[in-house]
Amino acid sequence: MIKKITLLTLLLNVALFASLRVETTYATMGAVTKKIGGDLVSVHVLANSKYDPHFIVPKPSLIAKLRRADLLIINGGGLEIGWLPALLRNAHNAKIQNGAKGFLDMSHYVHMIDVPESVSRAFGDVHAEGNPHYSIDPYSILVMAKAIEAKLSLLDADNAQTYKKNLDIFLNEWNMYLSTLDTKMATCKDKRVVQYHELFNYFLKRYDYKSLGNVEPLPGVSPSSKHTLALINLIKDEKIKIILQDVYHEKRTAQFIADKSGAKVLVTPHDMGVNASKTLEEFYNKIANNICQ
Ligand SMILES: [Zn+2]
Structure with a gap:
């Protein structure tokens, strides 16, 4: 019982301190957001990673989450095209619509590969804008972290110094991890x-x-x-x-x-x-x- 009360108090405290509600479409981006935002943000991931990222089931509960969000971070590059647009329309949240201040399309920060010369979606190709699975590259984490820090600082300027400090710590950690991984991959x-x-x-x-x-x-x-x-x-x-x-x-x-x-x-x-x-x-x-x- 005591444990339960302590956990509840902890959750309430986190909720009270969290100034930004962030929704991300996929778990990897969600984890990076948590690293940069720390206790200042609440992060929720829309897609369950058990399922095909191209075809997430658009449940009504996801609309409710988008309705309350201050920031939406998407993978972009066409990965969410089959499921997110309808949810976003139904959420009626002007803050996180495409192009709004509370919207971040991460694909704008990466170089997309496998871009087809002619659009072949007519034949069922779900990579019509190029290969959207860039987060599988561990180096893309560095790019994501920087873009997320810039966006959080824009939306919550009072805490910009904290986001910058969290970014520096995380980049340091991640670069160390990358050098271990590079050694293994060699x-x-x-x-x-x-x-x-x-x-x-x-x-x-x-x-x-x-x-x-x-x-x-x-x-x-x-x-x-x-x-x-x-x-x-x-x-x-x-x-x-x-x-x-x-x-x-x-x-x-x-x-x-x-x-x-x-x-x-x-x-x-x-x-x-x-x-x-x-x-x-x-x-x-x-x-x-x-x-x-
Ligand atoms: Zn794919």
């Missing part, structure tokens, strides 16, 4: 993989890997038998050992390909919170441990 031998969905391209590019094929014929398009057979032949010819599978797509196709080709399927997190990754470091370590063989 030991990897075979730098070739196949993926289910093009989730890991930014991580692969960072560490000079090649992604030689995808289980999906196009991002967001279900596997066909013709494509699957071609992929089995490719994996056999190239002697590729790893198929990176996410937690939310069906796993039968990748397992079938693995059984026929001798590669192995490694379920790999696409966002913090997946595969029991409770911290940013655990999230990137789990990706690195799977990819680096």
